[in-house]
Structure formats: structure tokens, C-alpha cells
Amino acid sequence: MDEKSKILIVDDENGLRLGTERLLEEEGYYVESAPNGNEGIRLGKSKEFDVAIIDLKMPDVDGLxxxxEIKSVHPNTVCFIATAFASYETAIESTRLGAFGYIPKPFSPEEIIYQIEQGINQRKLILESERLKKEREENLLELANEKSRLNAIIKSINDGILVINKNAELVYYNYAALKFLDLAEIELGSKILNILPEKVVKTVNKLFYSETFHLKSYSQQIELKPNNQLIVEFSTTPIPNSDGSLAGVVLIISNITEYKKIELLKSQFVSMVAHELKAPLAAVQGYLNIMIDKSIQLSPEKQEDYLKRSLTRLKGLTDLVNDLLDISRIELNTKQREIEQIDIREIIENSFQFFELDIKKKNISIETHLDENIPAINADYNEITRVVTNLLSNAIKYNNTNGKIEIELYKSHNYLILKISDTGIGLKPEEKTKLFNEFYRAKNEMTHGISGTGLGLSIVKIIVDSYHGKIEVESEFGKGTTFIINLPINIK
Amino acid sequence: MALIAIIDDDPDILDSSSIVLKSQGHNIVTADNPHDGYKIVVEQKPDLIILDVMMDEPDDGFYLAQKFRKEGIKTPILMYTSVSKATGMEYDKSEMVPVEDFVEKPISPSELINKVNNLLKAKEVK
Structure with a gap:
């Protein structure tokens, strides 16, 4: 203790009291003294002394x-009882009341100093153990807080959690687990294996009944509701005891329905792509095979026809590969966009040149209404060109001979509106909904002989979406189709 | 000599397959969609059907094959497709796909001729 130890002396014998006081002060203690019992009680209660020496016999109040009284307020004050009339009973009684020691009078300076030192040591021990006790209590409190915090966290996790002990009894769960298992409530301690999917039970039992186990998780995907409504992953992990034996298992149930949906879409897309890529290859291979086969006789005209058709299919294949690459580039955002100020009117006017031949062939008339006051927008020139040419190409391809195409461009609020209308085949209502799907191509009595990759509109939609725009389609079967693009003017 | 129906939505495949089989002296009827395919089979009663899997819909060919079998049309079917195990689709010869043989496109002329001859021979034995 850096501070001086505080000593209280309570004695009605003035000489002894003052002598002791002086002696202890010389020894470096802080000393206060009381000439009678009442004053002793007042002082002893008013502050916490480290050590008190109390005379047993005093006229007003006795030492015990x-x-x-002092102990009732400061139980850690180390008290000595000093008396000339020592008796066995008072000694017992004083220790029973909490006295640390008993000092017989008269005492020599050495004796009293020795006793005080003992008392101070005792006081240190008491304080130290008090401190430890308090610390332990604080730790326990913290632990309790920590536990309730952890509980709150686990309960609010979206994944289901079940902990099962080696007797197959439920020892912990959260609400998400109940939801996944479609239970209103579940009792701790109940056997729960019979309500878990069979596959999971097998895994759990395997862990329970094997001699050794590895600290790793076993994952199983399980359809909890039919028709892919709810697919979850059960992850089963053993919990070891400190001696390495198995204490139980923890099951974590995660909802992977959306993930599985994407996986399915992806595999469907891959197999569609494969089909679309293989079809032209098979066609070309078919032609080359019959041309190289010596047992099959073909006229030169036929041969030329087949070569031309092979080239057409290969051209289609090349277009398809390019479209696919574009889609993946846009979707992956790896395409280095060159954002600049672009004038859509200029893009529209430039686009016609790509289709000059087709427009002439079908004798299609084109009408444009392009608003003069169209602001330039920040976008990638090639991407917007792609949007315009893909739509224009469709408007020509699916138009009738002598048909008409109308192109309108104007500003509405913060959007540029681009409308491209044709007077062609049009769409049936059920075709409209599938229009933007990859590889979807309207197949009906009117679309025979029209070629395409089935990706044109997908690309348009991907590009428009990437600029936070919108594409809409209006169409009537047999009358024509209008595509409406909304592009925000302030594209960042 | 046999009458063979080829049902495939790819006109180029219809053409080249027809030429290969015609060179063997067979007569060919073709259809480029499941609807017409059903019609030619019912009306012309071919000895063999060559059927594509993916036409208007990805599984048109399967439905058509099942429809034939349900209606008691037992004509052998050689089914072919351009999707396969390698591209993530797996088919088994089973009730689901009640066909006699299954090949992956592209198919060489000699393979096509072999398959067709085998199926026609098996039919005669029956």
C-alpha cells in the first residue's frame, strides 16, 4: 500500500493511548484515537481503518x-482486542465477533508493532481476496451478458441451428430451425431424430456409432418441399468433448432454393447453347459428308447449293458465337465501356446503311420522326448502336414485303424514348412473354425461313438494363410490333 | 426398300439425311415440326421413324415418341439429338424414351445407313 495504513486506537487510558499513537505515527502509520467506546464507534464507522486496537474494558461501552459496531459497517477492518483482564471467554467471544487477535496489556512497543504488522498483512490478504471475489463476480456477470448476447445472435440467424447430444436429445435450437422443420414448437431434451430427413439421420447416426470421427462438416442437400419449393442444405458437424470423444452434433440448415434455381437456369442455358452451337455444325457436317461420299452422286448445281447453305450455316454460327461473347462480356462487365457523349439520332441514321440491301429486297419504306432537341447522352457508342441495329434488323426480318418501319425519338421527362414499329408478323400474346429469353424465337406459320441466333433481343435487354433503362413491346399478331426503349438521359 | 420418315426442324439435316438414305434406295418423307411429323406417320405408315429431340420445344421429340407408343404405333424410332451427356443432358432408353436407338448428331452417312439397316432387319425378324 502506497498510502499510509490507517490505525484506530480506542482506549480510555490516556497515557497508553497517546503513547501508542505517537509510537505508531513514528513508525509511519496514520493514527486516530478515541478516548471512549462511543467515540471509537463514531470514528470507526466514519472511515474505513485498516487496523483497530480496541480496549476491552471502557466505562461507557465495552470493547466487544x-x-x-465497527465490523457492521467495515467488516474488513482488522480489529484487535486489548485488555489487562484477559480471560478465555472474552478471547473466544472477541474472535467470534470478528477480532483478528488479542493483545494482552501491558504491551511493549515491539509487541504492538509486531501485532500491527500482522494486522496489516491480514488486511492486505482480505483486500486481495475481496478484489478477486469482485473480479470473479464481474466476470460471471460479463459471461452472463455474453451468453445472452450469443443467444440473441443465434436466435436471429436465418439458418436453422439444432444441437443434439449423444443420446439423440435436442439440447439447443433456434427459431429458424423450427421454421425449416415446419414445427410450431419443440421441447428441449426430446428425441428429435425421427423428425429429421432420413439422409441426415443416417449421417448423424454414423457419427454417433463410429469409434472415431473427423472434425469436419457433412453437407446434404434436401428438398423439404416438393417441386423445388424449398431446398435446404443440412450441414452436420460433430462436437468433441475435451477428451476427444463425441459430445454431440450441430446441424445447420440453410435455405439454398434460390441458389439451386440459378444453378438449374445455368445448366439449362449451357445445354441450350450447346444445342444451338451443334445444330449448324451437324448441318454442315451432313452436307460435307454427302459431298465427299463417292457412292452418292450429286449434280454440280446441287453441290453448289449445299456449299452455299453450309456457308450460310457457318455465318449463322459465327454470329451466334459473337452474340454469346457479347452477352458474357456485358454480363461480366469486362467489356471496357467507352462512355462518351453520343447522339442517338446520328446512330439511327448511320444504322440504315447496314440494312440497305435487305430494305431494298423487301421494298420496305422507312419513316423517321427524330426530335431535333434531343440531348446527347453519356453511353457507349457501340452498345447503343447494337441496340438500334438489333431492333432494326428484327423490324426488317419480321416485316412483310412492301412493309413499313417507323422510328420515333423524343424526350419525355428525364428519358429518351426510342420507338421502332414494323408492320410485320407481330407476336401472339404467349410469344410476347418469352421474347427476351435467350434463344427464344417465335415459331409459327409466319416465321418459317427467318434466320437468327435467338439472342438479338436478349442482348438489347441486357444493354438497356445495364443503363437502368427499360424495354417494352406492343404487338398484335398479324399487324406488327413496336419496341419502346426508355433510356435515362443522365446516365452515370 | 423401305419408307422412312424423318422429323427434324433443321431443313439442312432433313436434306442431307434424305440424300444419304435415298442413295440406299429408300423412300423418304419428311416433316420439320412435330405436328406434321405426327401426320405423316399416321397417314403414310413408314417402316422407320428418324426423330429429332429438340424442335419447337426442347423435348418435342420425346413427347412425339410417347404419343406414337400410346396410340399403338410400334414403328421403330431412331432418335437423334445434338445435346448429350457432354452438354449436361442424359437420356436413357426406358419408358420415358420409348425408342429403339439413340444417336448423337452429327451422324456420318455410313453410321446412319448401318443404324437404319439394323432397325429394319430387326423389324423383319419380328
């Missing part, structure tokens, strides 16, 4: 009462 003083001891009791």
Missing part, C-alpha cells in the same frame, strides 16, 4: 460492542 465497539468491535461489533
Amino acid at each position: 460492542t465497539v468491535l461489533k
Whole structure:
């Protein structure tokens, strides 16, 4: 203790009291003294002394009462009882009341200093153990807080959690687990294996009944509701005891329905792509095979026809590969966009040149209404060109001979509106909904002989979406189709 | 000599397959969609059907094959497709796909001729 130890002396013998006081002060203690029992009680209660020496016999209040009173407020004050009339009973009684020791009078300076030192040591021990006790209590409190915090966290996790002990009894769960298992409630301690999917039970039992186990998780995907409504992953992990034996298992149930949906879409897309890529290859291979086969006789005209058709299919294949690459580039955003100020009117006017031949062939008339006051927008020139040419190409391809195409461009609020209308085949209502799907091509009595990759509109939609725009389609079967593109003017 | 129906939505495949089989002296009827395919089979009663899997819909060919079998049309079917195990689709010869043989496109002329001859021979034995 850096501070001086505080000593209280309670004695009605003035000489002894003052002598002791002086002696202890010289020894470096802080000393206060009381000439009678009442004053002793007042002082002893008013502040916490490290050590108190209390005379047993005093005229007003006896020493044991003083001891009791002081102890009632400061139980850690180390008290000595000093008396010339020592008796066995008072010694017992004083220790019973909490006195640390008993000092017989008269005492020599060495004796009293020795006793005080003992008392101070005792005081240190008491304080130290008090401190430890308090610390432990604080830790426990913290632990309790920590536990309730952890509980709150686990309960609010979206994944289901079940902990099962080696007797197959439920020892912990959260609400998400109940939801996944479609249960209103579940009792801790109940056997729950019979309500878990069979596959999971097998895994759990395997862990329970094997001699050794590895600290790893076993994952199983399980359809909890039919028709892919709810697919979850059960992850089963053993919990070891400190001696390495198995204490139980923890099951974590995660909802992977959306993930599985994407996986399915992806595999469907891959197999569609494969089909679309293989079809032209098979066609070309078919032609080359019959041309190289010596047992099959073909006229030169036929041969030329087949070569031309092979080239057409290969051209289609090349277009398809390019479209696919574009889609993946846009979707992956790896395409280095060159954002610049672009004038859509200029893009529209430039686009016609790509289709000059087709427009002439079908004798299609084109009408444009392009608003003069169209602001330039920040976008990638090639991407917007792609949007315009893909739509224009469709408007020509699916138009009738002598048909008409109308192109309108104007500003509405913060959007540029681009409308491209044709007077062609049009769409049936059920075709409209599938229009933007990859590889979807309207197949009906009117679309025979029209070629395409089935990706044109997908690309348009991907590009428009990437600029936070919108594409809409209006169409009537047999009358024509209008595509409406909304592009925000302030594209960042 | 046999009458063979080829049902495939790819006109180029219809053409080249027809030429290969015609060179063997067979007569060919073709259809480029499941609807017409059903019609030619019912009306012309071919000895063999060559059927594509993916036409208007990805599984048109399967439905058509099942429809034939349900209606008691037992004509052998050689089914072919351009999707396969390698591209993530797996088919088994089973009730689901009640066909006699299954090949992956592209198919060489000699393979096509072999398959067709085998199926026609098996039919005669029956």
C-alpha cells in the first residue's frame, strides 16, 4: 500500500493511548484515537481503518460492542482486542465477533508493532481476496451478458441451428430451425431424430456409432418441399468433448432454393447453347459428308447449293458465337465501356446503311420522326448502336414485303424514348412473354425461313438494363410490333 | 426398300439425311415440326421413324415418341439429338424414351445407313 495504513486506537487510558499513537505515527502509520467506546464507534464507522486496537474494558461501552459496531459497517477492518483482564471467554467471544487477535496489556512497543504488522498483512490478504471475489463476480456477470448476447445472435440467424447430444436429445435450437422443420414448437431434451430427413439421420447416426470421427462438416442437400419449393442444405458437424470423444452434433440448415434455381437456369442455358452451337455444325457436317461420299452422286448445281447453305450455316454460327461473347462480356462487365457523349439520332441514321440491301429486297419504306432537341447522352457508342441495329434488323426480318418501319425519338421527362414499329408478323400474346429469353424465337406459320441466333433481343435487354433503362413491346399478331426503349438521359 | 420418315426442324439435316438414305434406295418423307411429323406417320405408315429431340420445344421429340407408343404405333424410332451427356443432358432408353436407338448428331452417312439397316432387319425378324 502506497498510502499510509490507517490505525484506530480506542482506549480510555490516556497515557497508553497517546503513547501508542505517537509510537505508531513514528513508525509511519496514520493514527486516530478515541478516548471512549462511543467515540471509537463514531470514528470507526466514519472511515474505513485498516487496523483497530480496541480496549476491552471502557466505562461507557465495552470493547466487544465497539468491535461489533465497527465490523457492521467495515467488516474488513482488522480489529484487535486489548485488555489487562484477559480471560478465555472474552478471547473466544472477541474472535467470534470478528477480532483478528488479542493483545494482552501491558504491551511493549515491539509487541504492538509486531501485532500491527500482522494486522496489516491480514488486511492486505482480505483486500486481495475481496478484489478477486469482485473480479470473479464481474466476470460471471460479463459471461452472463455474453451468453445472452450469443443467444440473441443465434436466435436471429436465418439458418436453422439444432444441437443434439449423444443420446439423440435436442439440447439447443433456434427459431429458424423450427421454421425449416415446419414445427410450431419443440421441447428441449426430446428425441428429435425421427423428425429429421432420413439422409441426415443416417449421417448423424454414423457419427454417433463410429469409434472415431473427423472434425469436419457433412453437407446434404434436401428438398423439404416438393417441386423445388424449398431446398435446404443440412450441414452436420460433430462436437468433441475435451477428451476427444463425441459430445454431440450441430446441424445447420440453410435455405439454398434460390441458389439451386440459378444453378438449374445455368445448366439449362449451357445445354441450350450447346444445342444451338451443334445444330449448324451437324448441318454442315451432313452436307460435307454427302459431298465427299463417292457412292452418292450429286449434280454440280446441287453441290453448289449445299456449299452455299453450309456457308450460310457457318455465318449463322459465327454470329451466334459473337452474340454469346457479347452477352458474357456485358454480363461480366469486362467489356471496357467507352462512355462518351453520343447522339442517338446520328446512330439511327448511320444504322440504315447496314440494312440497305435487305430494305431494298423487301421494298420496305422507312419513316423517321427524330426530335431535333434531343440531348446527347453519356453511353457507349457501340452498345447503343447494337441496340438500334438489333431492333432494326428484327423490324426488317419480321416485316412483310412492301412493309413499313417507323422510328420515333423524343424526350419525355428525364428519358429518351426510342420507338421502332414494323408492320410485320407481330407476336401472339404467349410469344410476347418469352421474347427476351435467350434463344427464344417465335415459331409459327409466319416465321418459317427467318434466320437468327435467338439472342438479338436478349442482348438489347441486357444493354438497356445495364443503363437502368427499360424495354417494352406492343404487338398484335398479324399487324406488327413496336419496341419502346426508355433510356435515362443522365446516365452515370 | 423401305419408307422412312424423318422429323427434324433443321431443313439442312432433313436434306442431307434424305440424300444419304435415298442413295440406299429408300423412300423418304419428311416433316420439320412435330405436328406434321405426327401426320405423316399416321397417314403414310413408314417402316422407320428418324426423330429429332429438340424442335419447337426442347423435348418435342420425346413427347412425339410417347404419343406414337400410346396410340399403338410400334414403328421403330431412331432418335437423334445434338445435346448429350457432354452438354449436361442424359437420356436413357426406358419408358420415358420409348425408342429403339439413340444417336448423337452429327451422324456420318455410313453410321446412319448401318443404324437404319439394323432397325429394319430387326423389324423383319419380328
